[in-house]
Amino acid sequence: MTAVLEVEDLTVRFYAEEGVVTAVDGLSYRIEAGETFGVVGESGAGKSVAALSVLGLIDSPGRIEGGEVRFEGEDLLSMDESALRSVRGDGIGTVFQDARAALNPVYTVGEQIAETIEHHLEYAPSTARDRAIRLLDRVGIADAETRYSDYPHEFSGGMCQRAAIAMALSCDPELIVADEPTTALDVTVEARILDLLAELADEFDVAVQLVTHDLGVIAGTCDRAMVMYAGEAVETAPVEELYYDPKHPYTAGLMSAIPRVGDDDDRLPTIPGTMPDPIDPPPGCRFHPRCPFAEEACTRTDPALVDPETGEAATLDDDRAAACLEYTEGLSGGLDYSVEVAGGTGEHVEKAIDEREEGGSDE
Amino acid sequence: MSLRRFVVRRALSVVPVLFGVSVITFGLFHLTPGDPVSQLVALNPDVSAAEEARLRERWGLSGPVWRQYLAWLSNVLVGDFSRELRTGRAVSGILWRRLPETIVLGAFGWVFAIAIAIPAGIYAAVNKGRFGDVAARVLALSGVSIPNFWLGLLLILVFSLYLGLFPVLPPSRLPLYHPETLRYLLLPGVTIGTAAAASVTRVMRTSMAEELNEEYVTAARARGLPERTVVFKHVLRNSLVSVVTLAATLTAGIVAGSVVVESVFNWPGLGSEFVRAINRREVNVVMAITLVTAVAVVLANFLADVLYAVLDPRIRYD
Numbered sequence: 001m002t003a004v005l006e007v008e009d010l011t012v013r014f015y016a017e018e019g020v021v022t023a024v025d026g027l028s029y030r031i032e033a034g035e036t037f038g039v040v041g042e043s044g045a046g047k048s049v050a051a052l053s054v055l056g057l058i059d060s061p062g063r064i065e066g067g068e069v070r071f072e073g074e075d076l077l078s079m080d081e082s083a084l085r086s087v088r089g090d091g092i093g094t095v096f097q098d099a100r101a102a103l104n105p106v107y108t109v110g111e112q113i114a115e116t117i118e119h120h121l122e123y124a125p126s127t128a129r130d131r132a133i134r135l136l137d138r139v140g141i142a143d144a145e146t147r148y149s150d151y152p153h154e155f156s157g158g159m160c161q162r163a164a165i166a167m168a169l170s171c172d173p174e175l176i177v178a179d180e181p182t183t184a185l186d187v188t189v190e191a192r193i194l195d196l197l198a199e200l201a202d203e204f205d206v207a208v209q210l211v212t213h214d215l216g217v218i219a220g221t222c223d224r225a226m227v228m229y230a231g232e233a234v235e236t237a238p239v240e241e242l243y244y245d246p247k248h249p250y251t252a253g254l255m256s257a258i259p260r261v262g263d264d265d266d267r268l269p270t271i272p273g274t275m276p277d278p279i280d281p282p283p284g285c286r287f288h289p290r291c292p293f294a295e296e297a298c299t300r301t302d303p304a305l306v307d308p309e310t311g312e313a314a315t316l317d318d319d320r321a322a323a324c325l326e327y328t329e330g331l332s333g334g335l336d337y338s339v340e341v342a343g344g345t346g347e348h349v350e351k352a353i354d355e356r357e358e359g360g361s362d363e
Numbered sequence: 364m365s366l367r368r369f370v371v372r373r374a375l376s377v378v379p380v381l382f383g384v385s386v387i388t389f390g391l392f393h394l395t396p397g398d399p400v401s402q403l404v405a406l407n408p409d410v411s412a413a414e415e416a417r418l419r420e421r422w423g424l425s426g427p428v429w430r431q432y433l434a435w436l437s438n439v440l441v442g443d444f445s446r447e448l449r450t451g452r453a454v455s456g457i458l459w460r461r462l463p464e465t466i467v468l469g470a471f472g473w474v475f476a477i478a479i480a481i482p483a484g485i486y487a488a489v490n491k492g493r494f495g496d497v498a499a500r501v502l503a504l505s506g507v508s509i510p511n512f513w514l515g516l517l518l519i520l521v522f523s524l525y526l527g528l529f530p531v532l533p534p535s536r537l538p539l540y541h542p543e544t545l546r547y548l549l550l551p552g553v554t555i556g557t558a559a560a561a562s563v564t565r566v567m568r569t570s571m572a573e574e575l576n577e578e579y580v581t582a583a584r585a586r587g588l589p590e591r592t593v594v595f596k597h598v599l600r601n602s603l604v605s606v607v608t609l610a611a612t613l614t615a616g617i618v619a620g621s622v623v624v625e626s627v628f629n630w631p632g633l634g635s636e637f638v639r640a641i642n643r644r645e646v647n648v649v650m651a652i653t654l655v656t657a658v659a660v661v662l663a664n665f666l667a668d669v670l671y672a673v674l675d676p677r678i679r680y681d
Contacts, residue, residue, distance in 0.1 A: 055585050081590075089587030102582035104597050106675050116586045151676045167586065 038225035093168030110148030465632030472555035484567020506561025611667035
């Protein structure tokens with residue numbers, strides 16, 4: 001398999017009045033052709049900024065400070081604006097969180113899809129229109145021919161997102177960057193949109209970078225996933241391994257925070273504390289103030305992404321990586337959590353992690 | 364709702380507004396103490412009460428107010444605005460002679476304002492925070508702050524007296540379609556358009572800058588559309604909606620401005636006629652000009668409503 005996208009050491013900073021925010025800090029990952037790659041994390045983890053950086057769409061006061069974003073081997077960050085524009089929408093399609101807001105309210109949905117097609121594929125208006133109608137039909141818009149001339153406000157939220165997917169696919173891209181594509185939708189619509197996205201990704205043989213805060217979405221649709229925390233990747237793994245064998249205490253904490261049908265607990269386990277102040281992140285490991293296993297060493301050394309088996313620095317080609325000192329120096333207490341697979345259908349992170357929290361290192 | 368139905372509905376809703384306008388115009392003049400006849404007569408002790416009553420009868424000033432109003436309205440509806448008290452000239456004749464002058468001047472000021480303001484506003488919004496933006500904002504603020512009578516006098520002083528580029532007074536009767544007219548239009552047109560240009564620039568800049576932050580702009584860029592298309596096709600149309608709102612209001616401003624500007628430049632339009640009529644207490648003329656002005660403002664608002672609906676399909680559904 002070849003990588004369609006390789007991001008290496010990407011750093012994005014925002015120069016706000018209150019100080020400099022490093023929204024994405026030395027991020028590296030790769031996406032294989034045709035695969036669905038999940039990026040998961042809490043709000044403010046930098047996942048959306050990372051997604052927009054891929055397209056070079058970071059506006060002032062934000063700035064991409066360094067790193068490479070190689071799309072089909074070519075670094076997008078060193079391209080000039082016009083070369084970059086010919087990749088946007090053509091090689092890389094985008095689906096935004098709020099599809100209605102991403103559509104211009106004063107042009108019809110169809111016009112906007114056809115506009116992209118005319119621009120990149122240099123189709124005549126009538127051919128572009130036909131293609132747009134076929135795409136609308138393909139993403140499940142009934143009566144696509146008539147709906148072509150509807151304005152975005154005449155579409156439901158789910159239909160807007162379907163249209164946005166049609167638009168993202170309109171020029172046969174190699175990659176679709178989907179930034180929280182279902183967050184604004186209700187749950188039943190969400191499931192249908194995700195199915196559609198998966199189905200079309202398969203049919204059009206397109207890779208997807210799926211940004212979400214929802215681990216359930218990752219489990220249902222992705223091949224591999226990356227967990228982000230405070231601008232950094234803390235763990236990368238094939239989805240099954242991420243769920244059955246989380247290597248980073250943050251991932252384990254996220255897993256235990258998923259509510260499950262049949263749980264008899266009254267309260268949902270949570271990870272204590274909040275994300276660190278992005279202007280003044282804690283020294284050492286950024287997760288240590290919230291980590292039940294944190295030790296003195298964690299406050300000093302910022303762990304790098306390593307292969308958890310060998311402790312060697314992870315490369316872009318590694319499928320499995322985690323950033324915890326446990327895998328390089330070894331924590332004296334170790335990572336004292338275990339994973340219990342419940343009923344063969346789901347997975348369950350043992351409550352050990354919560355008991356430790358209640359024991360005391362909580363701030 | 365289709366665009367045509369929207370337009371028809373709005374057009375129908377203009378009718379009661381025009382009715383209200385006529386009531387207020389008529390009412391205001393009848394609320395002011397002393398009717399024109401008492402002014403005519405007051406200077407002359409020889410006029411008998413019977414003669415005074417006859418005069419009132421002749422000018423349609425006798426009987427209950429509502430009957431006076433109906434008589435006035437039915438005349439106005441067929442284009443008869445009565446006569447000047449002193450000269451007996453038909454007011455409608457005065458209107459038809461003066462109106463084109465004012466329309467030409469206003470239209471020139473308008474075109475001048477829009478031609479400067481829209482590009483300046485776009486430029487400032489796109490270069491927000493940079494030198495061009497700051498310069499445009501300072502100019503716009505000065506434009507809003509400078510009173511038009513002062514600007515007019517200053518322009519005459521500099522361009523007519525110091526530089527000698529324009530005559531101080533326009534030639535008495537040059538037909539409006541004469542190409543030479545354009546030259547005499549320049550100074551008063553600029554004077555009348557400056558304030559409008561300044562406020563349109565400000566609104567254009569603000570609304571454009573706001574629209575540029577919308578997600579559909581990022582989305583349009585993410586589709587690889589050239590920045591030109593993003594700004595001039597996608598953002599411009601959305602930001603024009605608030606400019607249209609302002610433009611309707613500015614029409615009233617331009618009409619009001621014409622009173623001052625036409626006096627300063629001795630432009631033979633409705634504005635200078637208005638001042639003259641007030642000074643001579645020619646009530647029928649003042650009323651006619653007030654009515655025409657009010658109707659113009661109502662129509663401008665109607666046009667703005669239609670333009671909204673053309674620009675933004677969401678407005679057609681209310």
